Amino acid sequence: MPFDSKVPGVTILAKVTPEQAQILTPEALQFYAVLHRAFNKTRLQLLQKRVVRQQQIDRGLLPDFLPETQHIREDASWKGAAPAPGMADRRVEITGPVDRKMVINALNSGAATFMADFEDSNAPTWENNISGQINLKDAIHRRISYTAPNGKQYNLRADGKVATLIVRPRGWHLDEKHVLVDGQVASGSIFDFALYFFHNAKKSVEIGIGPYFYLPKMESHLEARLWNDVFNMAQDYIGMPRGTIRGTCLIETIMAAFEMEEFIYELRDHSAGLNCGRWDYIFSVIKKLRQNPTFVLPDRADVSMTTPFMDAYVRLLIKTCHKRGVHAMGGMAAQIPIKNNEAANKAAMDKVRNDKLREVMAGHDGTWVAHPDLVKIATAIFNEHMPQPNQLHIRREDVHVTAHDLLNTNVQGGKITEAGIRANISVSLMYMEAWLRGLGCVPIHNLMEDAATAEISRSQLWQWAKHNAMTSDGKQITAGYLLQVLEEESSKLAQEMGEQRFKASKIPQAKVYLSKQITGEDYADFLTSLLYEDIVTVEGPKAKI
Known part of the structure; x- marks a missing residue:
């Protein structure tokens, strides 16, 4: 028998287990439906704006800073929100999918925060998404455990020193086709946000943190404004003070690089800063400028953080964040430990050390790793060169980045092999x-x-x-x-x-x-x-x- 959502207009098209039904409660689905009906039309309109902008770029109109928001960039009086509880120190953030073992290991890893990911590191099967919501609810309520097939037990650390949880919902462009609202396919981003927020927002505050999010793949400050509107309605709905939520915007599209200050401005009371989503950023540069032969890049391995367009992007992000009093987060170290090859493992770990040293010396307030074994390496480097929780005081007023700098894809010595x-x-x-x-x-x-x-x-x-x-x-x-x-x-x-x-x-x-x-x-x-x-x-x- 099909699952009965008990909410008029909400249809669940997937099989639902009794455990999953505890997430898909009528109250949670009603909350989701309210958000969907309020904001999905705007989401679809903004996605259409992306299409129009791509057509303009294909005709040769290159990205640039927006003249209509110049007043925001020039007004020095406004700031983002002060760091929220559990978010002042973000020296090392570990990221990964929302499967149960990963959630426990990441929270126990010694990292300051854990970004639990419904997006790029999660294949959005129905099972993955709803099980992920169960896992995060159990984590926030401090009751999560896991028994591996070999009998090994996984539990949260007994000393209570676990990472602050930050959730990354899917990007605005992704749907959740297992759910319909009034016959319309659900927004994956609002669906992920709504279920996590509804079940965990108040408990998060109770344990001394808050409902925190990473916001991916945005291409316009209007998309950040939409998230801010979602945040406000969500907080009002459950009776939570506005500004309790925090959102960190991933600057991982070339379009977003030209609107960094506007992103912080739109989220002001909810802003937790910006992050250098470096791999998606390279992808976006190729994707957006793909019709223009001027922007052909060499081998992926030759496109480093010292490449002109990447270096400019990092410097501008740090300057922008610190000007507005919010965190400037560094990028992902994709390396993992290499077993049974000591020389190769040393070379990989040396790359991690050099990368994290470059980030902390540039002025970043924290960085990302994908594997628990890298937490100690990154933490040691940031502790040595940034003994305080962050370096928001480093203003980088020496930095002046132009549109040309952000589009300078000339990779010295780069080649295609x-x-x-x-x-x-x-x-x-x-x-x-x-x-x-x-x-x-x-x-x-x-x-x-x-x-x-x-x-x-x-x-x-x-x-x-x-x-x-x-x-x-x-x-x-x-x-x-x-x-x-x-x-x-x-x-x-x-x-x-x-x-x-x-x-x-x-x-x-x-x-x-x-x-x-x-x-x-x-x-x-x-x-x-x-x-x-x-x-x-x-x-x-x-x-x-």
Whole structure:
């Protein structure tokens, strides 16, 4: 029998277990429906504005600082919110998906905060999303535990020293097709936010923190304004003082880089600063400027944080945040420990140390890691060079970043190589295969890959084919050449895995998708949107178009 939401107009199209029903209560779904009806129309209008802006860029109109918001940037009198409880010290933040074991390990890791991710490191199957909500509710209520298949027990630290929880809902562009409101597909972002907030906001305050969020993939300050409106209505609905919520905006699109101050301004009383979402930012630069041959990038490995456009973006973010009194968070270290190879592991950990040293010396107030073993490394570096909880006092008034600086993609010594092409194809294939199996975060070639890093790989391939770029050894990159390499890399995986295991995997399916994304013609805005239909398990009526 279909699940009865008991809320007029709200239809659940997925199977719901008794445990999941404790999250999908009539009260929680009614709360979600109120937010959806109030804000989904605006969300869809803002997504259409993205389409129009992309068309303008394709015609040659490059991104720039907005003249209509110049007064906000020039007004020195306003500030963001003061750091909230549990958020003054964010020296090291660990990130990861919302599966139960990960949540416990991350909270116990010694990191200052844990970003529990419904977005890039989570494949949004119904099971993953609703189980994730259960896990986070149990974590906030301090009752979470886990027994592994081998019998090993996982519990929160007995001393109570766990990381402050921050939740990243899905981006504005993502839907939740297992839920309809008045026949309309649900917004994934509002759905994730609503369920977590409704069940945990008051308990969060009770344990001395608050409902805190990371806000991904925004391309306009109007999208930040929408989140602020959602926050205000949500707080009013449950009788919570406005300003209790805090939101950290990920600056991970090239469009957002030109509106950093506006993002903080729109969220003022709810702002917890900005974060350098470096991998998605590189993806966005390629994606938004993909029709322009001037912006063809070299191998992913050659695009570092010292590349001109990346360096400018970091300096501007730190200056902007500290000018407005909020945190400037550094980016993700994608390295993971390498077992059974001491030299390779040392080289990887040295990269982490150098990266974190660069960040703290630049003026960042904290940084991201993806693996618990990296927490100690990052913490030691930030403690040494930033012994106080943050460095908001470093104003970086020496920094002056222009539109040209943010668009300067000249990578000194960068080149496109056959090895880089093969690596991009291999990563794309393996990540897409894992995602189709319900895994959004997987180790590949000794790096922790999520949707952002996979997006760089497939977007570079598209860009190189579109503009017939040349490899360092003089080979022209065409669609035919990339499809040939795709065939070779797929065959290599089949040989490594064995025919039976290969056929049982999702690689053949991923290969079909990828083959249509690397020819320089069709281009999906997001891999997650492209693949989403394959992990949707709806039953019942279809949504209105």
